[in-house]
Amino acid sequence: MTEPLDPSICRLRLRRALREARIARGFSQKDVAEAQDWSVSKLLRIEGGAVGVSTTDLRALLELYQLRDPDLVGQLTKWAQAARRSPLSVYRDVLSAEFLTYLNYEGSAAVLRQWEPLLVPGLLQTEGYARAIIDAFAPEESSERIIERQIEARMSRQEILRQPDAPEMFFIVDESVLRRQVGRSDTMTKQLEYLRDQAERPHISIQILPFSAGAHRNMRTPFVILDFKETNVEDLLFLENPRGDLLDRDDGEELALYLASFWDLESRALATLETASTIDAIISDLG
Structure with missing residues (x-):
């Protein structure tokens, strides 16, 4: 994969990847929120791009979705880190x-x-x-x-x-x-x-x-x-x-x-x- 440098593009790609991973595992947003002991609104904000996702929360999601490929995990982690940088x-x-x-x-x-x-x-x-x-x-x-x-x-x-x-x-x-x-x-x-x-x-x-x-x-x-x-x-x-x-x-x-x-x-x-x-x-x- 080619890493986009723009924080907003990173956030767009990350939110899409996380949503697709959840759907591929057959989880509803409520299922994920209960498994992580989160509010449903927190997951909605993450998948909607309204907030960034911390490295700790990202790792927890990837483990739940059974995404363990080192290259993929590394790429998603870089996107999450870049997405949290915003000039505004x-x-x-x-x-x-x-x-x-x-x-x-x-x-x-x-x-x-x-x-x-x-x-x-x-x-x-x-x-x-x-x-x-x-x-x-x-x-x-x-x-x-x-x-x-x-x-x-x-x-x-x-x-x-x-x-x-x-x-x-x-x-x-x-x-x-x-x-x-x-x-x-x-x-x-x-x-x-x-x-x-x-x-x-x-x-x-x-x-x-x-x-x-x-x-x-x-x-x-x-x-x-x-x-x-x-x-x-x-x-x-x-x-x-x-x-x-x-x-x-x-x-x-x-x-x-x-x-x-x-x-x-x-x-x-x-x-x-x-x-x-x-x-x-x-x-x-x-x-």
């Missing part, structure tokens, strides 16, 4: 485990496809826009420190836009996203100008779904689909709901449904060549 883990104090897991995968993707009906996608937000959104969403008891940390995390996330091997990114946003004023007028103007500039980058495509497209089935459902260049690594679907659901090819029918929805939205959206002129017209309307 410093923000675990202000990001949910589910969203942090998604962000780790996002940074390893080859292709990103995102539909957003409500907000400018986080990867494309200016600091001023991000601050206005985070302030609006923050519970009343949130401290200034927490808000600042969340803004810092969002800006750090955008480092992938500037990497030489940045993924291809295809964004479709509803026209209402661009017309809803978030923050002050100058905040929104700067955000729109930033979007226009980002749309000119060779690896970023931004399309606008106009009001004239009418009603459609994804009006209320933002989602992201991540593709990876590595072989035998499943595509991932992230549903931006309160739970932050993260689904892979084991949920193949649902993933295929959302991919078909993205193609449908793409066919209804304005061509990428119209993005700049549409944004300029909206900026003009703002005065």
Whole structure:
């Protein structure tokens, strides 16, 4: 086997290997949890990629699954050790485990496809826009420190836009996203100008779904689909709901449904060549 260096790819491969090993032995998740004296939720988090797995826990699982080949055990151990390294883990104090897991995968993707009906996608937000959104969403008891940390995390996330091997990114946003004023007028103007500039980058495509497209089935459902260049690594679907659901090819029918929805939205959206002129017209309307 060739060891992937990327922590998120290691985690993807490890979670798949552990799940397949359990199924091959005919164990349910409840069976494994009882045998290890764990809660079922612990195994769910490990197999779902929401947490890393310690070397001790990994060895216990491999013994239960009767996986004793030294080369295989060594490879899985290396994956587990690499998977626990994450550059964004410093923000675990202000990001949910589910969203942090998604962000780790996002940074390893080859292709990103995102539909957003409500907000400018986080990867494309200016600091001023991000601050206005985070302030609006923050519970009343949130401290200034927490808000600042969340803004810092969002800006750090955008480092992938500037990497030489940045993924291809295809964004479709509803026209209402661009017309809803978030923050002050100058905040929104700067955000729109930033979007226009980002749309000119060779690896970023931004399309606008106009009001004239009418009603459609994804009006209320933002989602992201991540593709990876590595072989035998499943595509991932992230549903931006309160739970932050993260689904892979084991949920193949649902993933295929959302991919078909993205193609449908793409066919209804304005061509990428119209993005700049549409944004300029909206900026003009703002005065």
